[in-house]
Amino acid sequence: xxxxxxxxxxxxxxxxxxxxxxxxxxxxxxxxxxxxLVTVPFKWYPGERVLTQAFLWRLLDLEETxxxxxxxxxxxxxxxxxxxxxxxxxxxxxxxxxxxxxxxTELGQFGESxxxxxxxxxxxxxxxxxxxxxxxxxxxxxxxxxRLRGALGLEAEVVLPxxxxxxxxxxxxxxxxxxxxxxxxxxxxxxxxxxLAAEPELHCVVAGDGPDRPRLExxxxxxxxxxxxxxxxxxxxxxxxxxxxxxxxxxxxxxDEDYGMVPYExxxxxxxxxxTTDAGGPLDVVADRTTGLVCxxxxxxxxxxxxxxxxxxxxxxxxxxxxxxxxxxxxWDHAIDRLLA
Amino acid sequence: MKVAYFSPLPPxxxxxxxxxxxxxxxxxxxxxxxxxxxxxxxxxxxxxxxYHVGNNPDAHGWIVExxxxxxxxxxxxxxxxHHLVAGLTLGQxxxxxYLGAMQREAGVPGRLLAHGVLDGVVPPLxxxxxxxxxxxxxxxxxxxxxxxxxxxxxxxxxxRALASGYDGRLWRIPHPAWPAxxxxxxxxxxxxPGEPLVGCFGNLNASKRIPQLLEAFARLRSTYPAARLxxxxxxxxxxxxxxxxxxxxxxxxxxxDYVDEERLWSxxxxxxxxxxxxxxxxxxxxxSAIRALVLGRPLxxxxxxxxxxxxxxxxxxxxxxxxxxxxxxxxxELLAENEAAREAMSTAAGExxxxxxxxxxxxxxxxxxxxxxxxxxxxxDTVVGEIANAAAAVGIDDPxxxxxxxxxxxxxx
Numbered sequence: 001x002x003x004x005x006x007x008x009x010x011x012x013x014x015x016x017x018x019x020x021x022x023x024x025x026x027x028x029x030x031x032x033x034x035x036x037l038v039t040v041p042f043k044w045y046p047g048e049r050v051l052t053q054a055f056l057w058r059l060l061d062l063e064e065t066x067x068x069x070x071x072x073x074x075x076x077x078x079x080x081x082x083x084x085x086x087x088x089x090x091x092x093x094x095x096x097x098x099x100x101x102x103x104x105t106e107l108g109q110f111g112e113s114x115x116x117x118x119x120x121x122x123x124x125x126x127x128x129x130x131x132x133x134x135x136x137x138x139x140x141x142x143x144x145x146x147r148l149r150g151a152l153g154l155e156a157e158v159v160l161p162x163x164x165x166x167x168x169x170x171x172x173x174x175x176x177x178x179x180x181x182x183x184x185x186x187x188x189x190x191x192x193x194x195x196l197a198a199e200p201e202l203h204c205v206v207a208g209d210g211p212d213r214p215r216l217e218x219x220x221x222x223x224x225x226x227x228x229x230x231x232x233x234x235x236x237x238x239x240x241x242x243x244x245x246x247x248x249x250x251x252x253x254x255x256d257e258d259y260g261m262v263p264y265e266x267x268x269x270x271x272x273x274x275x276t277t278d279a280g281g282p283l284d285v286v287a288d289r290t291t292g293l294v295c296x297x298x299x300x301x302x303x304x305x306x307x308x309x310x311x312x313x314x315x316x317x318x319x320x321x322x323x324x325x326x327x328x329x330x331x332w333d334h335a336i337d338r339l340l341a
Numbered sequence: 342m343k344v345a346y347f348s349p350l351p352p353x354x355x356x357x358x359x360x361x362x363x364x365x366x367x368x369x370x371x372x373x374x375x376x377x378x379x380x381x382x383x384x385x386x387x388x389x390x391x392y393h394v395g396n397n398p399d400a401h402g403w404i405v406e407x408x409x410x411x412x413x414x415x416x417x418x419x420x421x422x423h424h425l426v427a428g429l430t431l432g433q434x435x436x437x438x439y440l441g442a443m444q445r446e447a448g449v450p451g452r453l454l455a456h457g458v459l460d461g462v463v464p465p466l467x468x469x470x471x472x473x474x475x476x477x478x479x480x481x482x483x484x485x486x487x488x489x490x491x492x493x494x495x496x497x498x499x500x501r502a503l504a505s506g507y508d509g510r511l512w513r514i515p516h517p518a519w520p521a522x523x524x525x526x527x528x529x530x531x532x533x534p535g536e537p538l539v540g541c542f543g544n545l546n547a548s549k550r551i552p553q554l555l556e557a558f559a560r561l562r563s564t565y566p567a568a569r570l571x572x573x574x575x576x577x578x579x580x581x582x583x584x585x586x587x588x589x590x591x592x593x594x595x596x597x598d599y600v601d602e603e604r605l606w607s608x609x610x611x612x613x614x615x616x617x618x619x620x621x622x623x624x625x626x627x628x629s630a631i632r633a634l635v636l637g638r639p640l641x642x643x644x645x646x647x648x649x650x651x652x653x654x655x656x657x658x659x660x661x662x663x664x665x666x667x668x669x670x671x672x673x674e675l676l677a678e679n680e681a682a683r684e685a686m687s688t689a690a691g692e693x694x695x696x697x698x699x700x701x702x703x704x705x706x707x708x709x710x711x712x713x714x715x716x717x718x719x720x721x722d723t724v725v726g727e728i729a730n731a732a733a734a735v736g737i738d739d740p741x742x743x744x745x746x747x748x749x750x751x752x753x754x
Contacts (some may be wrong), residue, residue: 047723048720048723048724048727051720051724051752052724052727052728055724055728055746055747055750055752058746058747058749058750059743059746082750084746084749112342113716114342114388114389114712114715114716114719115716115719115720116716117342117712117715117716118712118713118715118716118717118719118720119716119720120712121709121712121713121717122713122717122720122721122724122751122752124709125713125750125751125752126750126751126752129749129750129751130750
């Protein structure tokens, strides 16, 4: 089949959703489909720009290209699923969360004016129409599917995406915790720094970059964490695999995350995960005292969890291996079977 | 967001005042709602107005007059508004207004017919054939204006509004369900063998098919001599219920006039079957039918209008035809003799009410509608304006495809 994988692109930004779309293209091509990635730049502010930029997708003609038909499109995150095609599969990474669960939070975008309220509703209408017309609707996690049902009453099949390909291995359990991901407030790296402040024997490496980095570095200074936290910035795949391979455990506690590849990557490296009760998607696989520890989203609780892992190497090893068994069940063969079903 | 709320309210005794009494606390948890007193207009700082419109001119005439001054969201509780319009026109010695309304509805023939009414040679149309001349046109026209919109409870009314040319915003928001009194729901309900109690709640008149119900009940009594029929509600002037009952030689008919909320629930809970018939329909959604479903009572309705949208699992639907009384009697007999059917309908009713009529979800739908109405025009204008400007800047002078795409995703208006 000729397949177009649709994914928006925020210029100069590259995160999990982009990685997922690129991997999907590679995996489809490796299975003898002819697949291309279609991207359109996306800017979601100010005001109505979220709608006009989303509408660009509607103007694309992806029914054929260069005189040959495109058999199928697979759209991923908002607003790529606004695209029209007689056979449109949506593998929903996330909707425009500022219009849903993040509304009226510090991560929200819409104010209380009638225009802002109506703008938010227009996003709902757009989603209802364009997701509703999909010939097949899948979601990358139970959390995303539940949000979709709660907000719009649409049912999606959960199709878990496998993590990126890395040289996953376990080289041992050194005494540091690893945080991986873009540094923005929703990822709550500050909780890990608070934990380090509460427990002097903890060390961590923070891999990734993003707009929250200056605030986090300042917080680390205020906490006096010199020498116990290393901001590694954006790192290459080898270094990331190496950190996974050597760390004691992985900290991952975003706010109500859509899915979260990080726990799967940790598990494939046989490392348990410390997360929080409000983390969303990670809770699909991080089971307390089975594949990691789940605690309240407070620095002291996270410090206690990390301290426990430092003191219980047998549990660390056992939970990491249990996680690996979970992660190995999530394969591209299965994901593609379901998307093309 | 501030909402100016126009509705009859208790102590006025109307179904719509009960509706608002149920809805208002939920809305107030989500919005700044200011109730507008009878005869007053909307406060200047209101972002949007919400007008509850029904067919009763005493209850809703002042609301339509306010709607004329400022457009807003109309909750159309009845599609047929002939009685309301007659009250707003003829009731205020405005014969020309009535002629105009009829002409708008049915052209010159309508105007001629209205002249006949004014001259007393044609009986009042609002009494004899209101369903043929709903006269909803003016209200729909106001609802379609910027800042406005239309809320209906049923697909039936939505389709009628669209068929009559309404082209504004439209939301279908189901009638909310009352929370069932806990002690009543907890009661296990077992029919006393051979003594089915059939209940009918609401105003008693010909359009509620009371004559057909009495005839069907007479047939039921021939099989179940101890069956009883409970009629609760005010009797329409001139209906002569007592005479009709006597004429059929019927026993077992029990009467209660208008009852308060607590008594209503209690009486309804005591019934084995609730009957809610209607023809002709004014497009209304029956509050008493919703209550019966809340209590899990097997329900029998007319196979017309909004009633047709009830799932078959929760209501037996009786066609309005020459066999109506006979079919109704058979339905009552079926429910009287078949406990499994009653229990299945009861279970289905509970699930249906939770799924379709949940009060919180209804309130959320109201918030969505009001937010769209209050700011939606500005959003649409900005989006369409930006896209139109971009198209014009690159020389696209036929925007028809753009318009089609905008409409596909509901950004065009």
